[in-house]
Amino acid sequence: MKFDKNVIKQSIERYCKVKYGVKIGDATNVQILNALGLAILEEIIPEWEETEQLYDKQKRAYYISAEFLMGRALGNNLINLGIYSEIKEVLKELNLDLNDVENAEDDAALGNGGLGRLAACFMESGATTNLPLQGYGIRYSNGIFKQGIRPDGAQVEEVEKWRSDPFGLRKENLEVEVEFKDFNVRAIPYDTPIIAYGSRNINTLRLWQSEPKVEFDFMLFNSQAYDESVRESNRAKDISRVLYPNDTNEQGKLLRLKQQYFLVSASLQDMIRKHKEIHGDLNTLPEWAAIQLNDTHPTLAIPEYIRLMVDHEGMGFSEALANAKKMFAYTNHTILKEALEKWSMDLIKKLIPRIAKIIEKINWEFIEELKEKGYSTDQIDHYSIIQYNTVHMANLAIAVGYAVNGVAQLHSDLLKHVELNSWYKLFPEKFQNKTNGITPRRWLNYSNIRLTAYISELLGNEDWVRDLSKLKALEKYVNDDAVLKKIMDIKYKNKESLVNYIKEVEGITLDPESIFDIQVKRLHEYKRQLLNAFYIIDLYYRLKENPNMDIPKITFIFGGKAFPGYARAKAIIKYIGQISNLINNDETINGKIKVLYVQNYRVTYAEKLMPAADVSKQISTAGKEASGTGNMKFMLNGAVTFGTYDGANVEIVQAAGEENNFIFGLRVEDIEKLSGKYNSREYYEKYPDIKRAVDSLIDGTVSDGGSGEFQDLWNSLLVGSSWEAPDTYYLLADFKAFKQAEEKVFVAYKNKKHWAQMCLINIANAGQFSSDRTILEYAKDIWNIKPATLSL
Ligand code: PLP
Ligand code: GLG
Known part of the structure; x- marks a missing residue:
């Protein structure tokens, strides 16, 4: 994009005036955000159109997904356009602060977790690798709910506002009609530009919004049947009103089926119309289009x-x-x-x-x-x-x-x-x-500017941002004390930034000197947050017995939403909240351990957590986590993985070396052998520490407020039910191994140099987890599409 300070300034001023009727000085941050969004759109639309025309000449891939967990757009777009500091300056001259404007943007939280965030990373990588890749999704008015944690630890759900969509362009001229058995709705596309990093290409994410054919029925309205008069209209709007907050669990609800059909019907009509316009003959569509179904939702x-x-x-x-x-x-x-x-x-x-x-x-x-x-x-x-x-x-x-x-x-x-x-x-x-990947632009350039600058300094240029395998060259510094120290200094500064943020939003003070051990992801039994919690309560008991126990100070951070109807997951959140209250308020342990459940974990929170982590907790039951992508974000930001041999953890330790990570517990083969024979009670009876930790659920150590939730968790581990064996996820079987691995972390952390070396090696070997690599593999092996780059 050609950048001209004065042009941008004038545009912001103009949009404030014509859209909101305000002078810049009187505008709210949301208004500035939207005006800035329009100002940027105005500059990039020619390239966006040019990209479309270029892609029209070749085969394209379409990624249909019920979820796109995009997060905020502004900062990332500025980074990719290469104008972040320029815009910062422009705003400064207008007496505005870019940070405030960025913070005025709500996350586009149109997804639940990994699956939706993967789709978002794929969009960005598709643009950056100049691939003719277009996304199709639903423009939910309400994305994933906002999570609060009550003082007693329980999750509460609220509607999350999404006031700002600074780059979404309503394309009414491209609307289509979706037909259901007894009613039809309008599908209106909203296009979001997906801006490449280091190239002029701009790809498209097209999100459909459902709208009624008529807003209300005048006859009914006139006869004073007001509710009736808008019923049809609401029925249409309902389709894109809200995202199902369910991660990895299907419920077979009618509205969900409507959403799925709405998405695919609108998207296909759109593709077909375009193909007819350009090529005429519909028989040739498969030569020009590959369609990826992101999970079965768009089948x-x-x-x-x-x-x-x-x-x-x-x-x-x-x-x-x-x-x-x-x-x-x-x-x-x-x-x-x-x-x-x-x-x-x-x-x-x-x-x-x-x-x-x-x-x-x-x-x-x-x-x-x-x-x-x-x-x-x-x-x-x-x-x-x-x-x-x-x-x-x-x-x-x-x-x-x-x-x-x-x-x-x-x-x-x-x-x-x-x-x-x-x-x-x-x-x-x-x-x-x-194998999944993550975009380094958002997950390093944008969210970890300190490390980004230092990597570019060490490597002498920024080529690595578009070819992450170049990070490998960092390995040569593995014995360079100055480099190692600097990497640890950066980590410390990032931890301080996180401490400030947490102070502000959670009201809790953390110590950046302590190990930041982080497990953030959706709450699910197979992800085993409860195992982590049992470890913590055991550590706490041991520390109480032996206050002089020699361990480094450690802060355990949890975060993640539970599906509102998933009682056990919510009980686990509450239990973690309870042990956190217990431990954080116990002065006798001298603040050696601290536990925090952060509220409303989402993309914007992840951007602050990943750069500040020392330990990345990835402890799913082997075979259950298909891949994980959070694990990759931590790795790229220089955390060591504490995890099971599951999903992409396997490839992470293959790349960075098992000796530079902490792998523990049963493997898939072990679980296969145990299956049918496993008896959690044996572990419970045999090991007093296990018994003590598990019993903390019911022995009065903490309280579920009389709801019986904790007893139910206890039962799930030791009693089971007619449809479910006890401890299906092998928590008790993996407890001892978990504990030993954590001891190793403590030992390793004491040797600062060695710890720094492990971090460096993890960063240096994270290259293969760039979603650029993943998307190019899809392009070559599945879609048979080729990059096409706008000339400079
Ligand atoms: N939720 C958010 C907000 C994320 O950013 C990510 C990935 O980083 C996930 C969920 C997925 O996490 P995991 O791969 O640990 O399941
Ligand atoms: C799923 C899986 C994750 C995976 C993600 C993206 O559970 O392991 O990383 O898709 O492929 N529901 C998910 O998030």
Whole structure:
């Protein structure tokens, strides 16, 4: 972007005037933010259009996702445009502070966690690697809820405001209509520019908003039936009103089905219209478009594509199906059974009957194919897309899609050899691995400016930002005391910044001299925050018994939202809050340990936590965390991983060395061997420390306020139920190993130089976890698309 200070200044002034009727001096920060957003849009729109035209000449990939966890846009856009300090100056001259303006922006929290944040990183990397990649999603008016933690530790949920969308462009001219059985809605696209770093390309994320065809019914309004008069209108608006706050668990709700169909129908109509405009012939669409289904949520795109071709374009069913088989690819993000989406055929029939018919037909054709190949009736039943009047979305995606990928090597291997083994046998050629990644622009350049500047100083340029594998060259400093010291100084400063932020938003004072041991992620039993908490309570008991115990000061930080209907997850949050109250208020331990559950963990909070972490806690039960991406963010910012051999942790320690991280506990093979034989009670009876920690739930150490939640947690570990074995996630089996690993952390931390070396080696080997690498692999191995770069 050509940058001219005065032009930007005048634009901000103008937009304040015409949009809000205020002078700059009287404008609120939100108004300045929006005016600045428009000023920047005005400058970049020519390049945005140019990029679109360039991409029109070649095959594109479309990433359809129910979630995009974008976070804030302003700071990152300024970094990518290379005008962060210039804008800071401009604002200063106008008596404004860029930080305040940045803080006026609410997170675009249109996602739950890893899956949505991955989609956001992919968008940015797609632009930066100049790939013709476009995102399609839903513009929820309300993203993920805002979480508060009550003094007793309990989670409370509130509506999160999203007042600002400074770069979203409403494109009413491109609206389409989505048809349900008994009503139609308008789908209005809002385009967000995705700005490349170090290139002029600007990609597009297109989010659909649902709106009614008529705002209200005048007849009803006139006859004073006010509620009735807006009922239809609300029914339409409801579709994009709110994000389901459920991470890895499907509930089969009608509104959710509406959202999914709304998303795919609008997106496909958009793609098809464009293809017709440019190429005319719809038969060639698969040569020009690859469509990635981010998890099964957008799988209805397959029957919807066929419907549009057959019913609207006069194509034969077999041709449409054959085309679909060349166009759709599916990413699996989890092997947790409860996350595998299923929809009742009755529900589909009620909402979108034509789609139900098409799914039946796809299934029929698929079964015929299997019969021809000589499969038995039993086998066919197993593969069937429809079973007991229920549609298995993953089956549909795998049967029709041409590629299926997992998100880390271990996960992809488990899909092939365990979870989806029968499918792998049927279609071995479809299965791939694409290990997740993160964008270094947001997760280092923007959020850790100190480390960014120092890396550029050491490497002599900024090339590493676009080619993260160049970080490897940092390894040569592994014995350079000055470099090691500087890296630790930076970490310390980042910790101080976090301490200030936490003081401000949580009202709690932390000590930057202590180890910052951080576990932030959605609250889920398989992620085992409870195991971490048990370790902490055990450490606390030991410290009380032996106040002179020689350990470094340590601060345990937790963060993450629980699905509001997930009682056990909420009980775990409360328990952590309770032990935190107990420990933080006990003066006899001299502040040696401190525990904090930060409120409302989200992208903006993550940007402050990652740069300040010493230890990254990644302790899921082996085999359960498909990949993790938080783990990569910590690594890139120079934290060591304390984790199980799970998901991408495996690749992290392969890259940076097991000796530079703390790996503990059961591996997938161990768990397979234990399965069916595991008895948590043996551990409980045999080890007094385990018993003491687990019993802290019910022995009066802490209180759930009489709700019985803690007893339920205790039962889940030791009693189980008719549908669930005790301790399904092997907390007690891994407790001892956890404890030993933590002892190793304490020892290692005492040797400052060695600790610094571990951090440096982790940073130097984080290159392969750039989402640039991931997205280029998708482009080459799945989408068959090529970069196209605007000339300078
Ligand atoms: N939530 C937010 C706000 C994130 O930034 C991330 C990733 O960094 C996640 C969730 C996913 O975390 P994890 O990979 O640990 O599950
Ligand atoms: C899933 C998985 C994570 C994974 C993420 C992105 O649970 O392990 O890192 O997708 O692939 N629900 C998720 O966040």
